[in-house]
Each structure stands twice: as C-alpha cells, then as structure tokens.
Amino acid sequence: MTRKRFAVLALIFLLSLIAIIGAADVIQSSTKGRIFSDITLIPHRRVGLLLGCSRTLSDGRQNLFFRNRINAAINLFKARKVEYLLVSGDNRKKGYDEATEMKESLMRAGIPANRIYCDFAGFRTLDSVVRARDVFCQNQVTIISQEFHNRRAIFIATHHGIDAIGFNAAGVDAYNGFMTNCREQLARVRTLLDIYLFRKSPKFLGQRIEIGIQPPVSPGG
Numbered sequence: 001m002t003r004k005r006f007a008v009l010a011l012i013f014l015l016s017l018i019a020i021i022g023a024a025d026v027i028q029s030s031t032k033g034r035i036f037s038d039i040t041l042i043p044h045r046r047v048g049l050l051l052g053c054s055r056t057l058s059d060g061r062q063n064l065f066f067r068n069r070i071n072a073a074i075n076l077f078k079a080r081k082v083e084y085l086l087v088s089g090d091n092r093k094k095g096y097d098e099a100t101e102m103k104e105s106l107m108r109a110g111i112p113a114n115r116i117y118c119d120f121a122g123f124r125t126l127d128s129v130v131r132a133r134d135v136f137c138q139n140q141v142t143i144i145s146q147e148f149h150n151r152r153a154i155f156i157a158t159h160h161g162i163d164a165i166g167f168n169a170a171g172v173d174a175y176n177g178f179m180t181n182c183r184e185q186l187a188r189v190r191t192l193l194d195i196y197l198f199r200k201s202p203k204f205l206g207q208r209i210e211i212g213i214q215p216p217v218s219p220g221g
Contacts, residue, residue, distance in 0.1 A: 023188040030158065031151045037168045039079050045142040045165065047211055048073060048082035049132050051149060052089020052098035052122055055105070064172045065146060065180065070102065072169035073144050074109045081167075084115050084211050086136055088122030098122070117209065117216045125149070125187075126194060127202040129156045129164070134202070137210040139163060146171055148184050152191055159195050 036042035050073045055066045076082050085106060089098025099118040106116055117136060122128035132138045140163040143153045150166030157164035171177065194200035209217065 019189050020185045023192050024185065026192065027151050027155045027188055031154045031166075034154050034164065035147060035150055035166045035168060037147070039075055039081060039167070042076075042081055042142065042167055043165065044081055045140055046082065047084045047086055047132075047136075047138050047141050048076055048167070049128065049138075049141045049143045049153075049164075050085055050087045050102060051125060051128055051143065051145040051153060052087065052102055054096075054098060055101045064176055065169075066101075066105075068170040068172070069145055070105045070109075072167055073102075073106060074111065076142065076144065076167055077106075077111055077115070082142055084117060085111065086117045086119060086132060086138070086141070086211060088119035088128035088131065090123050091120040092123060114216065117211050121202070121204045121206070123203055125153050126156050126191070126200055127204075129153055129162065130160055130202050131205065133160065133162050134205055135208055137208060141165075142167055145169055148181070152184070152188055156191060156195070 050069060053065050053069070054063055057063050073085055077085060087099045087102040087106070089102060091097045091099060097120070099120050099122065103113075103116045103118055107113055119128060119131055119136065121131060129143070132141055139161070141157070143150050143157070143164050143166045145153065145166070145168075147166070147168040150168060154164045154166050172180070
C-alpha cells in the first residue's frame with residue numbers, strides 16, 4: 001500500500017470515528033431524563049410504541065431483542081403505565097411481518113386484541129416514530145425498546161415535536177448483541193444525516209387511525 005493511499009484511508013477512518021462519537025454524544029445528551037428502566041418511576045402515558053424486530057434470527061434461534069421488548073411491553077401494560085400498545089414493524093416482504101408477530105406474542109400474554117394497534121409500515125425507526133403522530137394521532141408516547149434504540153427514537157421524536165419517553169427493555173449479552181450494537185453506531189450517524197441534511201420522511205403515511213377511537217385494523221384492512 002502506498003503512503004498516499006494509507007493516508008487517505010487513515011483520514012477516512014478518523015472522520016468516521018469522529019462522526020460516530022459525535023452522533024452518539026448528541027443523541028445521548030439530548031435524551032437525558034427521558035429514559036426509564038424502573039417501571040415504578042416511569043410516568044403514565046396513554047400509548048406505548050413498541051419498536052419491532054424479527055422474532056427469530058436467520059439461523060432460526062430466538063431473537064433475544066424481540067423477547068425482551070415483548071416482556072417490557074407486557075410489564076408496562078400490566079402495571080397500567082400504558083393503556084394501548086402500538087406495535088410498529090416491517091411488513092414489506094411476503095412471509096415477514098414483525099407487527100403481527102409482536103401482536104400475537106402480546107395476546108398470548110393476555111393483552112386484549114382491542115388494546116393492540118399494528119403499524120405495518122414501520123420500516124425504520126424514523127417511520128415508526130413519525131407515523132405514530134401522523135397516522136395514529138399520538139403526540140405523546142412511551143417508546144419501548146432497548147436503551148440504545150430508545151435514545152435514538154426519542155431524539156427523532158423530539159425533532160418532530162412528539163413528547164416521548166422511553167422504557168428500557170432488558171439488554172442482550174455482548175456476544176449475542178455484538179452485530180446489533182455495531183449497526184447502532186452507524187444508525188446514529190444516519191439519523192443525524194436524515195434529520196438535518198436529507199430531511200427524511202416516512203416511506204408511507206396513509207389513512208389516519210385514532211387509537212382508542214377507531215378499532216385496530218389488519219393488514220390490507
């Protein structure tokens with residue numbers, strides 16, 4: 001490798017590192033006081049926004065991120081810290097439906113179907129958060145996911161004028177969560193670019209569904 005090429009690669013690495021550290025600092029500092037792990041301390045909010053992920057991994061094993069988010073949502077609902085759950089996930093591919101998988105898991109735990117609303121177009125965190133306001137008519141929510149994800153989602157929500165707090169699902173050990181945590185560093189940089197440079201909006205909006213006023217709908221319904 002020539003000295004010039006090495007210098008270019010070193011510069012790219014340095015700039016990338018600065019971007020990652022800077023994005024993490026911006027998101028971390030802007031969400032102070034809005035993240036809760038103790039269910040007894042979190043304020044009541046009418047709607048909890050449960051952010052989606054796949055129920056299983058590509059090798060068929062259980063996805064611990066999914067399991068822990070579901071458990072957190074169940075605990076919040078049963079503690080009467082939320083009255084409704086909006087489950088938001090990806091449904092763009094045939095046979096892949098995060099929202100329905102979450103709803104079915106919640107119902108198996110005894111949460112009534114009429115208390116669960118599905119957002120089938122939560123392709124990204126930004127889509128899930130903004131659609132909670134623009135489609136499901138919510139300006140105030142409790143976001144439910146792991147802490148790192150909650151912070152990014154709350155940052156997005158705040159930028160879009162949504163009063164959001166987060167309830168932290170249990171994390172995942174370093175081995176099982178390594179790739180997700182690596183992707184999160186890049187996702188934070190992308191979030192800042194989406195908001196301040198590209199001004200991204202959700203891929204789809206659609207007909208408004210007011211939670212608690214209109215009944216939940218099924219895919220295509």
